[in-house]
Amino acid sequence: MHPVVRLVAQRIALGLLLLIAASVLIFVGTNILPGDVAQAILGQQATPTALANLRAQMGLDQPYYIRYLHWLFAAMHGDLGKSLANGQDIATEIQGRLANTLFLAGVSAAIIAPMSIILGLISALYEGRWPDKVLSGITLAWVSLPEFLLGYILIYFLAVEYPIAPSVSTVYDSMGFWAKLHAIILPVMVLVMVSVGHTMRMTRAAILNVMQSAYIETAELKGLRPFRVILMHAFPNAISPIVNVLMVDLAYLVVGVVVTEVVFVYPGMGQYLVDHVAKRDVPVVQAVGLIFAAVYIGLNMVADVVSILANPRLRHPK
């Protein structure tokens, strides 16, 4: 077997293993929370018989590991259970939310990835000179501001003073692509601003690290233009660390946008999670947790696979 195939298969297997481990943690975590679900549903006045019946009905009287296996088995078949709060099927409810979150994350990522790489390259090219310092200063300021503050500032300027984008990012299924895009301008800007500083600086650092290599001196002594040196000789060798940090940021866009979603009242996963945590809706919390874990692990797996594929030693064995 080609070593790359073997390594990639290994990564994927490891990812699945990790996902199962995460599911255990999520299950244990949500179950050791104090409080009785049946009691919470039926209220303080419930009779012991009613409680026992409800527990039996929900399977709460069974041992932990049986319940875990049931849950996992069902989840693997797309059945995430029913919400305790409103009795709705969680999978159906999440579908639309997840699509919204992925839309927001996807649009942001489509801007963040090329922007941070290009800005990183420019910073590396002008290391220590004014373009580097200006970029560094601006992006650092963005990273340092809390998301909600950034969100409200943008709303003030771009929705109130100069109304070019809506302050509330309501989207619904019947909206067209461009209408949706228009609705999410501000949250996308916030996400780009808080992420790009991070990825850009990592790109810069990865490239400057490679710039210390002997083969960069070779390229310089070939009389190549500085930008060609960076683009053709440094960048291909810096892909792996850049992709890694990019994937961590993308994962953040999916699992960490709660605050931004709340500020812009965007109907995504984050809002959904926050609403149901408040209602102690354990199945929903478990389901969302599992999806977040899958996204996180999946994206990091992609980063690993890209790193493997970017390594000429693995791609072209002796």
Next chain:
Amino acid sequence: MADQGARALLEITDLKIEATAYPPGEPPQDITIVDGVSLQLQKGRVLGLIGESGAGKSTIGLSAMSYGRGGVRLTGGKILLNGQEIRTAGPGKLRRIRGHTVTYVAQSAAAAFNPAKKLMDQVIETSLQHGIMGRSEAEKRAVWLFDTLGLPNPTRFGNRYPHQVSGGQLQRAMTAMALCPKPDLVIFDEPTTALDVTTQIDVLAAIKEAIRDTGVGALYITHDLAVVAQVSDEIMVLRGGKMVEYGPVDQIINAPRQEYTKALVTVRQIEHPEKPADAPVVLEVDRVTARYRGTNFDVLKNISVELRQGQTLAVVGESGSGKSTLARAITGLLPPTKGSIHFAGRELSATLAGRTRDDLRELQMIYQMADVAMNPRHTVGTIIGRPLEFYFGLKGDAKRKRIQQLLDEIEMGKGFIDRYPAELSGGQKQRVCIARALAAKPKLIICDEVTSALDPLVADGILKLLQELQKVEGVAYLFITHDLATVKAIADSIAVMYRGEVVRYGPKSQVLSPPFDDYTDLLLSSVPEMRLGWLEEVLAHRRMESAGN
């Protein structure tokens, strides 16, 4: 260029090169790296720049491209390339010169090639970027150069990535890369230093032929006078950034005028008469076979050697021959799969965990890179004191006294005990490592390439010291090296290793005299000798032999 005969290709006058040093805790200060060096090179000629590390030879070489490595600044003098001043030229003009008029061959081709790109793309990049020729013409020239340089399968060689070819091939590919854009001048910066001797001779011959065929001028930088004598027309000897001697190669080798040059010419001629084989055996390696975990071939195959008390066994071989692995097996770092090791009359446990403290104490090691073998945050006293405390429980004054005694033994007097490794020279660092090994009062010290990273004169000092210590302490050395001159200078018996096997073993006098086996013959005849025409003789001899076969 019509008037080439009249004017030099490269003319450097009164060159001054400076850098800024940042000593810890002190204000930055300017230091002079090269001072008042002048040279002249005609097209088609080769000038050898020779000196120890820190002599400024690479810095001078790169100045021919008006390039300062790190923070190095070319602060004074004239650098005329084809009659044009380049020291003060702007970046645009320099880009047109670099890679076009002047090209560079680095010491470590393995590091100097971009690992992510195919060799062909890198070799022809300069020609395309400078608009010297089109892609197909450049590729044709590259293939021709691969062929001239003796690379296997020249038409397909360029499709490979750097990690897919050997070090010797990579060095030749780098030479092809330098010659491809038809430069006027090529700077060779220690192009064969990182290679095995048997590989070096081929690369050396290939470079010499390529220089002749293409008619370029060359600066050839090396620390090895015997090597530079084979390829140069003239030699400049440098020391501490200043010129020591400058003349035709014949005069430098056969009639050196300066003391320093004389020392360089006569270096590595330590006489070491072999000791009689009457002392008791201290180390006996008996049919040892070993392999690394997760691999399916033996790196050591049925190795049997023995070493007598107070004597030196040199294990010699090229990279990958298994000589360092043998040391790992003896020290217990790599337990053998078969065979046994007897030491000082007892059988050693195969694994490190199974060995007693005395086993550990009596068997010490010294490494090639003294730099990384010491904790940079410990003082010399702490480094040498550690085994004293660990093995003998010495403390306080008694420990300090013993440390000083050891420092005296390695000829480093007072004032060193409280210094840090960073404040020492390469040779001094290696001496400290020797003292640390001696502190344990060992019966055997394994020396793994201990002089390979040192300049020849410094290496000589270390070898002499090791011999002195052997006389006084009666310690035995297992001396691992790829350098046959070192072997001659120190060994009592020799084991020649090749691909995990001992192909020749016995007392020095016997191993180094004919009749030779094929490999030992190849190895011995590949060591550059300090006389003109040696390279041609060897090559002619080999051609004759292969024709005879």
